Amino acid sequence: MSALPEGVRHFPLYLSPSQQAGLVEEIRRIVQAAPLFVPAMPRTGKEMSVRMTNCGEMGWVTDKERGYRYQPVHPVTGEPWPPIPETLLAIWRDVAGHEKPPQACLVNFYDERARMGLHQDRDESDFSAPVVSVSLGDDCRFRVGTAERGGPTASLRLASGDVLVLGGQSRLAYHGVDRIYPRTSPLLKNGGRINLTLRRVSE
Ligand code: MD3
Ligand code: FE
Numbered sequence: 001m002s003a004l005p006e007g008v009r010h011f012p013l014y015l016s017p018s019q020q021a022g023l024v025e026e027i028r029r030i031v032q033a034a035p036l037f038v039p040a041m042p043r044t045g046k047e048m049s050v051r052m053t054n055c056g057e058m059g060w061v062t063d064k065e066r067g068y069r070y071q072p073v074h075p076v077t078g079e080p081w082p083p084i085p086e087t088l089l090a091i092w093r094d095v096a097g098h099e100k101p102p103q104a105c106l107v108n109f110y111d112e113r114a115r116m117g118l119h120q121d122r123d124e125s126d127f128s129a130p131v132v133s134v135s136l137g138d139d140c141r142f143r144v145g146t147a148e149r150g151g152p153t154a155s156l157r158l159a160s161g162d163v164l165v166l167g168g169q170s171r172l173a174y175h176g177v178d179r180i181y182p183r184t185s186p187l188l189k190n191g192g193r194i195n196l197t198l199r200r201v202s203e
Helices: 017-033 086-095 168-172
Strands: 008-011 051-056 059-061 069-071 104-110 116-119 131-137 140-144 154-158 163-166 175-180 193-199
Touching (some): 017 086, 086 193
Antiparallel strands (some): 140 175
């Protein structure tokens, strides 16, 4: 499959380089208050290669014992997540086409070896809201399929400043990150990729 599935909208270079740099500063402040944690798969405890944190009322976390969930506090510090920066709320208002503001913003950090296997996002209880994703730093190969496991997939190169909106049919599509293209962006001093996903968690 080469065409993008229904409901996927890609806005290449939605953010200018100076807007990207401003957003990176805001993410640095978030990571200072809410340090990156190592997510682990339910039951097996296998560690993911991506490092994570969140901002917003709720954050997505996972560990061996309690599995995938949203919770209002950081899993290590026990502190509430920092608020979602206004820059991100403004992006949501512009592209989401959804009345209510996002409740959660997951911050994923990929080093050059990190990946994310194909999965569905179904830990939210409101699938009427889209997911809005913002990419910063190195390019990646993003893959998106259908709502059925084993269906056809399309791949898309995401670059720094790109925004992706996953709504409608694509909200329950399988998706993942096949690879990072190291040193393709000058934005992050030590390289790597940051992805921010804005979501509604409950209705
Ligand atoms: C397609 N993150 O955090 S963002 C995730 O680049 C996640 O870090 C990837 O998948 C990343 O769950 C992909 C783009 C994205 C986010 C949510 C989706 C694509 C999606 C939900 C449904 C379909
Ligand atoms: Fe996902």
